[in-house]
Every structure is written in C-alpha cells, then in structure tokens.
C-alpha cells in the first residue's frame with residue numbers, strides 16, 4: 001500500500017519535472033550565474049544580501065528601465081482571477097493598453113469620479129454616526145473597505161452594489177476571499193503542488209470565487225453593451241435638461257472597439273483588484289495614525305473648519321480639495337510608513353549591471369526574479385530624518401523639493417508606476433475629509449506595537465480599533 005502511494009508520488013513529480021523541463025533548466029542556469037556573482041559580495045554565503053535597495057535606483061536600473069518591465073511568477077495565481085490585464089501583461093500588449101488606459105485618468109474624467117468619492121464618503125459618515133459616541137471601540141477597516149468597494153464598482157463598472165448599506169454580499173465576499181487565498185497560496189510553497197492545493201479545499205474554493213466574480217463582471221459588461229447599443233439605435237434625442245450620465249471606466253473600454261469582451265473583463269477586474277484594497281489600507285492607516293497623534297489631528301480639523309465652517313453637508317469641490325494641504329501631507333506620510341503595496345517584483349528580461357563600490361560590478365542575470373522592497377526604500381534615513389515616526393513635516397514643501405525623486409515610491413516609479421495614483425490621492429483626501437469633519441478619532445492601538453503585516457496589501461495585525469466622537473451636535 002505504502003509502496004504504491006510512494007511510487008505514485010514519485011511518478012507525479014517525474015511527470016511535473018518533464019513538463020517543466022525548460023523552466024527547470026533555466027532555473028539552474030540563473031542559479032549558477034547568481035552564485036558566481038554573489039560570491040563577490042560580503043555577507044553569509046547562503047543569504048546573498050544586495051546592500052541597500054538604493055542600488056536599484058542608481059544607473060542601469062530597475063524602476064526606470066523600459067526593458068525590465070515583466071512581472072515575476074509571483075503574480076501567476078492572481079492572473080487566474082484578473083487575467084493578463086494592465087498589472088500583469090508585458091511587452092507590446094502592456095505598452096498599447098497603458099497608452100489607451102492613460103486617457104481614462106485624464107483630469108476631466110477624474111472630475112466625474114470625484115462625484116462618486118464624495119457621495120460614497122458621505123454615506124460612510126452617515127453609517128459611522130451610529131457607531132460614534134460609544135465607549136466600545138470599532139475596527140474601522142471593514143467600514144472603509146466597503147466604502148472603497150462601492151467607489152471602485154461605480155467608477156469602474158458604472159453600477160452600484162451598495163455594500164455600505166448591506167447590498168450584494170456575494171460579490172463583496174468573493175473579492176475579499178480571493179485576495180486572502182492568493183496571499184495564502186503565495187506564502188505556502190506546499191500549495192504550489194496542485195493536488196495539495198485542491199485536497200486542502202482551497203483550490204476548489206478559489207476556483208468557485210473566480211467563477212462568481214468574473215461572471216458578475218461579464219454580466220455587467222453585457223448589460224452595459226446592450227444599454228449602449230439601445231441608446232445608439234434609439235431615435236429619441238437626449239433631453240438637455242436631464243443631467244448627463246457619468247462615464248464609467250467600462251463605458252470607455254466598450255467605446256474603444258479594439259477590445260474583445262474578455263479583454264475588457266481583464267481590465268475591469270484588474271481595476272477592481274488594484275483599486276479598492278490599496279486605498280482602503282491607505283485611508284485606514286491614515287485614520288489610525290491621526291488617532292494616535294491628537295496634535296496633527298487638530299491641525300487637519302482646523303484646516304477643514306477653515307474651508308467648511310460649521311456646514312456639515314456641503315460636498316467638497318476641487319478647489320476645497322486643493323486647499324487641504326496638511327491633510328495631503330498626512331496622507332503622504334501614511335503611505336511612506338505603511339505603504340499599501342510593500343513589495344513588488346520583476347523578472348529580468350536582460351542582464352542588469354550593478355556597480356559595486358569596492359569589487360567588480362555585480363551582474364543580475366536575465367531570467368532572475370527580483371523583489372523591490374518599497375517598504376524599506378521609504379524608511380531610508382538619508383531622506384527622512386525620522387524614518388520610523390509619523391512625522392508629516394517630512395512633506396513640508398521645502399523638504400520635498402530637496403529630496404531625490406526615487407526616495408518616495410509608494411506608487412512605484414518609472415514606466416510601470418501606478419496608473420491610478422491621482423485617483424487614489426483624490427479618493428483618500430475626499431473620504432478622509434468627511435471623516436475628520438464629522439468625527440474626532442482616538443486609536444486604541446499604537447504603531448509600532450500593532451505591527452503592519454504584509455499580505456497582498458499591508459494591514460495592521462490586530463485590526464484598527466478606534467473610538468469615534470461626533471464633532472457635530474446631533
């Protein structure tokens with residue numbers, strides 16, 4: 001019996017090795033070159049440490065390379081869900097999509113999205129009002145997450161799933177569970193063996209959620225196509241008195257006509273993934289930090305009171321948002337200490353030469369996967385005088401102008417930087433302005449005691465327990 005099981009396992013591994021023979025040969029070649037190169041470096045032989053990631057900024061290098069733009073195998077599981085869209089694709093496909101999609105973040109389009117941020121931010125504070133003035137703390141993260149999900153659904157797909165007020169739990173839970181399962185897969189090498197992934201039940205669960213989210217997106221695309229063609233064949237002229245419907249990201253993709261439904265599905269799901277967990281982490285950490293620093297919170301509230309007085313209903317417009325300068329500094333400082341995307345990785349398409357200060361150059365060979373540790377770059381004491389503290393003064397205008405551009409990379413940098421960074425900053429500013437107009441916040445846990453942990457997106461290990469007090473007399 002045992003011999004049979006053992007033989008079956010051996011046969012399975014031999015078959016896998018045969019199917020993957022090219023990858024294995026490539027792996028041994030890269031490993032041999034790396035070992036030769038690493039011998040030139042100081043440090044324990046088994047753990048080659050490349051000095052500081054600062055090397056990657058200099059000369060050849062990775063961030064601003066227009067050649068080394070391919071993502072590593074770490075993104076493969078994610079690909080089964082979001083497909084080969086802008087985040088994962090490479091070479092010509094990525095270049096043409098990037099050019100096309102850049103238009104959807106044009107200033108005029110962002111202005112339309114801004115209306116969604118404002119409306120959903122207002123719903124958030126209305127929901128939270130029922131939890132304020134209560135001595136029991138709440139974990140703020142799930143509330144913010146539902147708000148950012150509502151925002152991304154409406155801006156990306158033009159449909160409202162109203163999860164802040166209890167709607168469409170199925171889709172929301174699937175998106176949440178998929179992010180968890182992708183991370184679990186990445187950090188557990190045993191799950192990379194397909195039978196173990198499926199025998200554990202996780203594989204089937206993952207496939208089920210992939211089916212349900214992608215079917216949801218496909219249905220929305222189909223409905224939107226029908227709506228667009230109904231309108232174009234309709235003979236009735238538009239009523240000029242009726243407000244014009246906002247264009248969603250999806251409308252733009254459908255109107256492009258170069259993309260198939262599956263191409264559109266990939267891009268919409270990529271935006272759904274990249275565009276809500278990241279901003280919910282950024283907003284939550286900002287609330288948490290300001291709740292630990294009453295002096296900075298007071299400054300933010302003074303700035304907001306200067307803009308809105310005691311009017312709690314007025315929606316912020318672009319001019320108001322531009323005036324929230326100190327709030328912006330706090331958002332940037334939060335993204336510095338706790339960057340929602342702490343690590344990114346690349347598979348090198350060509351050799352990269354790294355000049356070594358005392359020894360011959362080090363060569364990172366083509367084919368090697370490297371990790372860029374954004375979270376460490378942002379704590380470099382050469383550029384931040386208090387690297388481990390929440391200190392929004394790091395973003396005083398005179399300090400910013402004297403700093404190297406590549407020292408601040410929460411949105412990555414170079415050609416593969418985050419296409420949604422302006423969207424994200426506007427969204428964070430709008431939602432946070434509602435929160436601090438309505439509430440004073442006290443955080444019950446402190447940084448660094450409550451350690452931010454790396455999942456796909458950074459999160460505080462014990463959640464974000466806060467107490468909210470209404471600033472408005474009800």
Ligand code: HEM
Pocket residue numbers: 086087088098270271274275276278279282339340341344345410411412415416417418419420421423424
């Ligand atoms: C605070 C919020 C955000 C942070 C910190 C962030 C950070 C990043 C980072 C570090 C990358 C590079 C990833 C890599 O190289 O693997 C990236 C790429 C990307 N982000 Fe964001 N992001 C944020 C919000 C958003 C939003 C709101 C959207 C969409 C609405 C978005 C869409 C994308 C896309 C599509 C890419 C791939 C771009 C490409 O490869 O050309 N992100 N983001």
